[in-house]
Amino acid sequence: MKALEGVKILDFTHVQSGPTCTQLLAWFGADVIKVERPGAGDATREQLQDIPDVDSLYFTMLNHNKRSITLDTKNPKGIEVLWRLVAECDVLVENFAPGALTRMGLTWEAIHAANPRMILASVKGFGPGAYADCKVYENVAQCVGGAASTTGFRTGTPMVTGAQIGDSGTGLHLALGIVTALYQRTHSGLGQRVDCAMQDSVLNLCRVKLRDQQRLERGPLQEYSQFGEGIAFGDAVPRAGNDSGGGQPGRILKCKGWETDPNAYIYFITQGPVWEKICDVIGEPTWKTHPDYATAKARLPHLNEIFTRIEAWTMSKTKFEAMDILNGLHIPCGPILSMKEIAEDQALRKAGTVVEVDHPTRGKYLTVGNPIKLSASATDVTRSPLLGEHTDEILRDVLGYSETERLNISESGAIGAIRKIAAA
Numbered sequence: 472m473k474a475l476e477g478v479k480i481l482d483f484t485h486v487q488s489g490p491t492c493t494q495l496l497a498w499f500g501a502d503v504i505k506v507e508r509p510g511a512g513d514a515t516r517e518q519l520q521d522i523p524d525v526d527s528l529y530f531t532m533l534n535h536n537k538r539s540i541t542l543d544t545k546n547p548k549g550i551e552v553l554w555r556l557v558a559e560c561d562v563l564v565e566n567f568a569p570g571a572l573t574r575m576g577l578t579w580e581a582i583h584a585a586n587p588r589m590i591l592a593s594v595k596g597f598g599p600g601a602y603a604d605c606k607v608y609e610n611v612a613q614c615v616g617g618a619a620s621t622t623g624f625r626t627g628t629p630m631v632t633g634a635q636i637g638d639s640g641t642g643l644h645l646a647l648g649i650v651t652a653l654y655q656r657t658h659s660g661l662g663q664r665v666d667c668a669m670q671d672s673v674l675n676l677c678r679v680k681l682r683d684q685q686r687l688e689r690g691p692l693q694e695y696s697q698f699g700e701g702i703a704f705g706d707a708v709p710r711a712g713n714d715s716g717g718g719q720p721g722r723i724l725k726c727k728g729w730e731t732d733p734n735a736y737i738y739f740i741t742q743g744p745v746w747e748k749i750c751d752v753i754g755e756p757t758w759k760t761h762p763d764y765a766t767a768k769a770r771l772p773h774l775n776e777i778f779t780r781i782e783a784w785t786m787s788k789t790k791f792e793a794m795d796i797l798n799g800l801h802i803p804c805g806p807i808l809s810m811k812e813i814a815e816d817q818a819l820r821k822a823g824t825v826v827e828v829d830h831p832t833r834g835k836y837l838t839v840g841n842p843i844k845l846s847a848s849a850t851d852v853t854r855s856p857l858l859g860e861h862t863d864e865i866l867r868d869v870l871g872y873s874e875t876e877r878l879n880i881s882e883s884g885a886i887g888a889i890r891k892i893a894a895a
C-alpha cells in the first residue's frame with residue numbers, strides 16, 4: 472500500500488514545474504494520468520534530444536511512474552472525454568499559460584459543479600497583479616523572485632543558479648498544497664483551488680535575503696565579505712558571492728589540484744562552537760585567545776584574512792582528505808561535487824537517490840529518484856510513458872468505454888493517429 476494509493480491525478484502539466492509535482496505524487500502512489508496533445512505530446516519530449524526520435528532525458532527524468540493518454544482538447548469528442556476524466560479524478564494539475572484552461576471551458580466553477588470533490592492545482596508565473604497574464608520560464612522566475620539580484624559576485628552581473636528553484640521549486644510547493652487540500656477534503660468533503668506562482672515560490676526560497684534587506688536598514692551586513700573589505704553597502708541586499716547566508720561565516724576554498732580540476736574546492740564554515748578546533752587544525756592555536764579572532768563578533772572584520780589562512784591549509788589537501796579531517800572534528804564542510812562524481816556515488820545509488828532506469832527506446836539512463844523517503848511507502852521508480860501508451864487502457868479501465876465507443880472516439884480524431892484502436 473502506497474501513501475497516495477487510490478488518488479487519481481489528471482495531469483495536464485508540461486515542461487518542468489507541473490511534471491515535477493505530479494511525478495512526486497506518482498512516487499507516493501497516486502495514479503497519474505498525463506494528458507498530452509496527439510502526435511506531439513509534452514514539448515520536452517523533443518527538447519534537448521540526445522538520441523534522434525527518442526524521448527529526451529528532459530522528459531523521461533520528469534515523468535516517471537505516469538500513464539500517458541493522448542487527447543485533442545480542441546476536438547469536441549476530446550473535450551467530452553476530458554470531462555469524463557474530470558468526473559473520475561481527484562486532482563487536476565495544470566501549468567498552462569494564463570487563460571488556456573478557461574479557453575478549454577475548464578473554469579473552476581464548471582469543474583467544481585461537475586465534481587465538487589476535485590482539487591484544481593495550478594502553476595502560473597505570477598500571482599494576481601500587473602503580470603498575471605505573463606508566460607514564465609525558470610530563469611524569469613529566478614529574476615523576479617529575488618534570486619538573481621542576490622546571486623553572483625558583488626562586482627558582476629546578477630546571476631541565475633543551476634538549481635531549478637523556479638520550476639522544480641514551484642512543483643514542490645504545489646505538491647505540498649495538493650496533499651494538504653486532499654487532507655482538508657477528508658473533513659470538508661470538498662475540493663478547492665491550489666495556486667502557486669513561480670515568483671512566490673522563488674521568493675519563499677530567498678526568504679533569508681528579505682531578512683537581510685530589513686537588517687540592512689539598521690546597519691551594514693557584517694557577515695558579508697564586503698564589510699571586511701571596507702566597501703559601503705547600497706540600499707538593496709548585494710550579491711554575496713559564496714558567503715554563507717546564515718550567521719556562521721563560510722566560503723568556498725581551493726583544495727589540492729585546483730589549478731587543473733574545476734571542482735577541487737571545499738565549502739568551509741567557521742562555526743562558532745568549533746572555532747578552537749579550527750585554530751588547531753590550521754596551525755594557528757594562538758588565534759583561540761587573540762582579541763581579533765577569539766569571538767565571532769571580533770572575527771567579522773577579519774574574515775578575508777581568516778579564510779586566506781584556512782585556504783592555505785585546504786590547498787595542502789584534496790577536497791576528500793580535507794573533508795575526512797574536518798568531519799572527524801565536527802567542523803561543517805562540504806566538498807564541491809561534480810555531476811560526474813554524484814552520478815558515480817554508490818551511497819546515493821544505494822539510497823535510491825540516483826536510480827538507473829531502463830527505457831524501451833532509450834535503454835538505460837540515470838535519474839534522480841524520490842528525495843523524500845517515507846518509511847511505509849517505498850518509491851519504485853518506473854520509466855516514463857511513451858506518447859499515448861495508455862490511451863486505450865485509460866479509456867477502457869478508468870472511463871469504462873466499450874470497444875465500440877473507443878472506436879468512435881478514435882475515428883473522431885480525438886486521440887490522434889498514432890494510437891488508434893485496432894478493430895480486432
Ligand code: COA
Nearest residue numbers: 486487488507508542543544566567568571574596606607
Ligand atoms: N490538445 C489540444 N490543445 C492543447 C492540449 C491538448 N491536449 N494541451 C494543451 N493545448 C493547448 C491549449 O489549449 C493552449 O492553446 P490556446 O493558447 O490556443 O488556448 C495551448 O496548448 C497552451 O499552451 P501554453 O501553455 O500557452 O504553452 P506555451 O508553450 O506557449 O507556453 C509556458 C509554455 C510554460 C511558458 C506556459 O505554459 C506558462 O507560462 N505556464 C505557466 C508557468 C509555468 O509553468 N512555467 C514553467 C514551465 S516549466
